[in-house]
Amino acid sequence: MQESSTQSLLPGAFVWAACAPGLAAFLALWAPGYAGAADELDMVIKRGCIACHGVTEMSVGPRFADVAKKRGGQKNAAETLAGHIVKGTAPEGAGWLKEGKASMPFMFPSRNVTPDEALGLASWILATKGEMPGLAQYVSDRFSVSGTVKTGFELSVDELRKFPRQDLREIDVVMEPMATAGKKEHLKGVLLRTLLEKAVIVSPDRDLRKIIIVAKSVSGQLAIFSWVDIFDSATGDGVLVFFERDGKALADDEGRVALISSKDTNLSCRHVRWLKSIEVRHVAD
Numbered sequence: 001m002q003e004s005s006t007q008s009l010l011p012g013a014f015v016w017a018a019c020a021p022g023l024a025a026f027l028a029l030w031a032p033g034y035a036g037a038a039d040e041l042d043m044v045i046k047r048g049c050i051a052c053h054g055v056t057e058m059s060v061g062p063r064f065a066d067v068a069k070k071r072g073g074q075k076n077a078a079e080t081l082a083g084h085i086v087k088g089t090a091p092e093g094a095g096w097l098k099e100g101k102a103s104m105p106f107m108f109p110s111r112n113v114t115p116d117e118a119l120g121l122a123s124w125i126l127a128t129k130g131e132m133p134g135l136a137q138y139v140s141d142r143f144s145v146s147g148t149v150k151t152g153f154e155l156s157v158d159e160l161r162k163f164p165r166q167d168l169r170e171i172d173v174v175m176e177p178m179a180t181a182g183k184k185e186h187l188k189g190v191l192l193r194t195l196l197e198k199a200v201i202v203s204p205d206r207d208l209r210k211i212i213i214v215a216k217s218v219s220g221q222l223a224i225f226s227w228v229d230i231f232d233s234a235t236g237d238g239v240l241v242f243f244e245r246d247g248k249a250l251a252d253d254e255g256r257v258a259l260i261s262s263k264d265t266n267l268s269c270r271h272v273r274w275l276k277s278i279e280v281r282h283v284a285d
């Protein structure tokens with residue numbers, strides 16, 4: 001039984017591994033000199049840990065604060081945790097699901113983390129007691145819409161909240177589809193399509209199929225859409241710039257405003273935390 005559920009979870013894991021760290025992270029990963037500049041918080045974001053380890057509440061994995069609390073006093077805690085980060089905790093799991101603090105029975109190996117980096121991350125989680133106050137530096141409460149548009153603009157979360165009622169959308173998503181106990185979350189925001197209609201896209205050669213839309217976060221994470229995705233496919237009905245989750249303002253691990261493509265198979269691929277800008281570009285031949 002355990003084995004078959006392992007198998008059904010694997011494809012999601014591979015897609016996740018390809019998506020969550022983002023292009024910028026891969027470039028940073030292979031850039032010479034990166035290994036020396038160990039900034040654990042940066043790693044937690046760029047290697048994708050943050051997709052499953054939230055700050056205020058459990059998402060897929062346990063909050064790092066809970067990990068530090070439980071593991072802190074244990075012998076060789078950093079080494080044990082580092083081993084779990086690199087090799088994963090399958091098949092027996094470290095017990096977080098049973099404690100009700102994770103929604104997945106085990107963690108996959110983190111292939112984008114070296115043993116040394118994992119030891120650094122584990123020590124950091126234990127030393128900081130799992131708190132991530134540094135996330136505040138990424139938090140955005142306004143974003144811009146610019147590029148090849150008639151009217152570029154900047155919007156604050158408060159201005160977004162004041163959009164006419166018919167423009168506000170509420171959608172339910174299961175944030176991590178590969179989690180076995182799929183918990184639904186209720187998001188509130190405005191469709192990216194509505195924002196782009198307000199800005200009015202201008203195509204230099206009148207060919208809208210050459211238009212792409214790039215959403216970018218304060219931390220450099222990207223999500224890219226084509227005009228067709230947004231205006232002529234079901235994808236567009238689910239691309240939401242949102243400011244509320246389950247009736248609450250977004251926490252520091254997501255910023256005050258974020259974007260998600262909620263109809264994608266893997267929701268961590270085009271989930272932009274700390275949304276900073278939406279840029280419309282024309283792809284030349």
Ligand code: HEC
Pocket residue numbers: 016044047048049050051052053060061062067071080081084085089090092093094095096097102103104105106107108110113121122125
């Ligand atoms: C796809 C979701 C996911 C990602 C991504 C992820 N984790 Fe986890 N993590 C989990 C789950 C689920 C658990 C609970 C595992 C268990 O109980 O066996 C966990 C547990 C842990 C634990 C506690 C292990 C223990 O022995 O108590 C640590 C530490 C941890 N993760 C660190 C990390 C770090 C660092 C990263 C990024 C390099 C990361 N995780 C990425 C889902 C994830």
